[in-house]
Amino acid sequence: MGTALEIKDLYVEVDKKEILKGLSLKIEHGEMAAIMGPNGSGKSTLASVLAGKEGYDVISGSIEYLGNDLLQMSTEDRASEGVFLAFQYPVEIPGVATSTFVRTALNAQRRNRGEDELDAIEFLKLARQRAKELEMSEDFFQRAVNVGFSGGEKKRAEVFQMSMLSPTLAILDETDSGLDIDALKIVAEGVNKLRDNKLSGIVITHYQRLLDYIKPDTVHILADGKIIKTGDKSLALQLEEKGYQGIIEAN
């Protein structure tokens, strides 16, 4: 299948404090990897560094994505290369309709890749199709991005955006936080519909519950800034039984 993402020995500081301490990770094309860890272990830092957020100092190490040196690329260039971050706390953008936002983003990426932009009609056709596949109503197209959205609506909107932008590396940052079981199922179904052998995914989560629905190919445990254990989905069940402390102590 081939390696899509390879992180080698990554050290990252935030405000001079070392958060990632030699993290290494490899993800294949089409692989869905879960990353679980206690609070403060560096999960969000990892997501932010992959997406290119400012304020994170990479001290040493490398990240290669589809043969590109990711750390040398701007946030928007990484996006055009196929990196998508489903935010834990999606921010509001008043006055900007969701469909306008997604169309602008999609066309910016297409432009960056040298592809033709979609006109309004082509875009709407695609948007309607995706909304239908995700069983979402078109009502939210005209609503301003995330403004007045409930927690569940925000997460579903993230999945909609993901389906429109067709990423090759999707990072789901605690997508399950703040969701009740029903909302969780719907979001998970949405993500599952997008899974194919071209999409690699990193599912960051505290709890194994989400992983009942988005069944991962691999599970990594992140503790104190690096991956301490890797296994298949049964590792997540072990975690449920022993807790993070149990796993950490045993490793």
Place this chain on the structure above:
Amino acid sequence: MVANTETINAVEKATKDYKYGFVTDIETEFAPKGLSEDIVKFISKKNEEPLWLLEWRLDAYRKWLKMNKEEPKWANIYFPEIDFQDAYYYAAPKSDAEKPKSLDEIDPEILSTYNKLGIPIKEQEMLAGIAGSGNVAVDAVFDSVSVATTFKTKLSELGIIFCPISEAVKKHPDLVKKYLGSVVPQTDNFYAALNSAVYSDGSFVYIPEGVRCPMDLSTYFRINAAETGQFERTLIIADKGSYVSYLEGCTAPMRDENQLHAAVVELVALDDAEIKYSTVQNWYPGDENGKGGIYNFVTKRGACRGVNSKISWTQVETGSAITWKYPSVLLQGDNSIGEFYSVAISNKKQQADTGTKMIHIGKNTKSTIISKGISAGYGQQTYRGLVRMQAGADNATNFSQCDSLLIGKNCGGHTVPYIDSRNPTSQVAHEATTSKISDEQLFYVQQRGLNPEEAVALIVNGFAKEVLKKLPMEFAVEAQKLLGVSLEGSVG
């Protein structure tokens, strides 16, 4: 040694000849620098004006002198003293010999802005004043001579008058005499007095009873496409039951040798009439230090004279070194409506003190104010608004919303609302917000594929959307692009 009589006489003669020298040379280009009654007379003569108008101008000039050249200083803007004698008050259009020969001679920064705004080449040539482009370019831009002509024919069939005010004074003196200065009197303020004395030209519009003007009237289409003057005077009259939408300005950056622009715009709406006045202003804002930019000190006022009349002002102000204007509405007729929608950007070293005055005089009058101020760089922007409910304004209502958006750490946004209510049945509501573009928003948008400038443009357009959607279509699309271009370099 005492000079002999002969010498004294000779010197006197020489001085006298010089002082009045230009009067004899009326055919040629321009008046010398400075302002005096002679200059006022010169301008009036150049426009071939009747005596009553010359007297009106002179009256204004004398009143301006009495104001003792004390410029008003209460606004939140700072600029060096203007030497009113160090300016030309009349200059003829450049001869072809003086004009640039091609776009290659134009300041590359201006050219780059034209390109970013998507302005076609022929239009660029016209805007840049390339020799030979003149009126022919306008026709070429809008596809054929026939467009301009059918437009004129259509209007005259409906009895609509749309011409330069200098022409209106000759062809429709009664109308001009009746309304000129009736909304903005000569003594209204320092700059209005100056404008009344030395205004160059401007637009005159009259819509007859019951007529709905079928197209947006634009200064672009003005029949006499002369260079935009520094002291424009515009008068628009909408007779009973009529409607007109007027567009002023354009998104292209406009340069002018004259630094001070003090225009006066008067609108009159009679019973059941409606005037929609939209402005997109992108006057040259000066270099990064604001040097050389234009001072845009404008007096704009509409009078809703008639019952059920309506006047709305929509403005997008992105240029000028200093913007100082308060498009206002006098709500005299019962049930009349006044609206003010504004987006103003102050970037780099720009300053703006702008807002509106809604004066409620009649019963059941209604006003709406939506002001979106965006500050970036070292820009300083102040919203200054007055809502006054006079004693007779029973059941009048006002709603005001003033939002400021700050980009970066060095800019300022200020709101100075005045509410003066003398009627217990009237209602005034004021809301204000101040926000900044957060790093989270920028990161979110960039993570979806937009670069920092595209991200700012998107967020700012969302912020200003409520106002932008009040603009006529053609302007709205251009205005969106303009907001993005005006904020370049404001982030990162």
